Amino acid sequence: MMKEFEFRGISEVIATTLSESGEPNAAPIGIISDGNLSARVYTNTQTYANIKATKKMVANIVDDPLLFVLSALMKIPLDEIRMEEGYPALKSAKAWVLFECIIEDSPQCATLNLRPLKKKVLKRPIQPVNRGFNALIEATIYATRYLAMKDQKYLRWIEHCEEIVIKCGGEREKEAMCKLKEFLGIDK
Numbered sequence: 302m303m304k305e306f307e308f309r310g311i312s313e314v315i316a317t318t319l320s321e322s323g324e325p326n327a328a329p330i331g332i333i334s335d336g337n338l339s340a341r342v343y344t345n346t347q348t349y350a351n352i353k354a355t356k357k358m359v360a361n362i363v364d365d366p367l368l369f370v371l372s373a374l375m376k377i378p379l380d381e382i383r384m385e386e387g388y389p390a391l392k393s394a395k396a397w398v399l400f401e402c403i404i405e406d407s408p409q410c411a412t413l414n415l416r417p418l419k420k421k422v423l424k425r426p427i428q429p430v431n432r433g434f435n436a437l438i439e440a441t442i443y444a445t446r447y448l449a450m451k452d453q454k455y456l457r458w459i460e461h462c463e464e465i466v467i468k469c470g471g472e473r474e475k476e477a478m479c480k481l482k483e484f485l486g487i488d489k
């Protein structure tokens with residue numbers, strides 16, 4: 302039987318987690334598929350703190366560019382979140398997987414070995430491949446690296462991504478790019 306979806310290579314998802322005090326959080330992370338499923342998470346993130354507390358993470362398969370920018374750099378609105386199996390998931394996810402996380406700690410970046418507990422595939426419109434979306438995802442990764450390392454090359458790379466977003470993206474990619482530039486203070 303055909304699989305409904307499959308993680309391959311590194312798949313970019315939005316991880317939703319719950320803090321010890323019950324607050325939901327969302328942030329993009331990459332799910333690594335090499336026979337097993339894992340993720341590498343920086344230990345200075347809220348995502349890591351939450352997983353350390355609950356040992357659970359929901360991987361949301363999402364194609365909304367704005368949610369990637371908001372969850373990476375700011376906060377997503379609480380009304381984007383719905384509880385599933387006691388953990389937060391994104392309402393607009395095309396599918397989600399609740400994982401148990403077995404943590405291998407190391408000082409800066411922990412490895413999470415992921416064991417699927419439950420998954421759901423939702424009926425959502427199919428999106429054709431769009432270079433603007435892909436460029437927006439690249440730009441969002443560069444934005445998080447720029448914030449961490451302050452290397453100017455990331456700003457040049459974001460500029461290149463922006464050209465692709467302008468040429469190939471839809472309104473949602475353009476809005477997400479504006480938010481990203483506004484957040485970095487490079488919207489002049």
Ligand SMILES: Cc1cc2nc3c(=O)[nH]c(=O)nc-3n(C[C@H](O)[C@H](O)[C@H](O)COP(=O)(O)O)c2cc1C
Nearest residue numbers: 313328329330331341342343346347348373441442
């Ligand atoms: C597409 C994408 C993939 C990312 N993948 C990871 C990852 O695998 N591990 C990680 O620690 N951070 C990753 N990041 C960066 C985090 O999302 C970012 O540091 C975020 O601000 C962490 O938020 P938090 O403190 O709310 O957890 C990624 C960012 C993007 C845009």
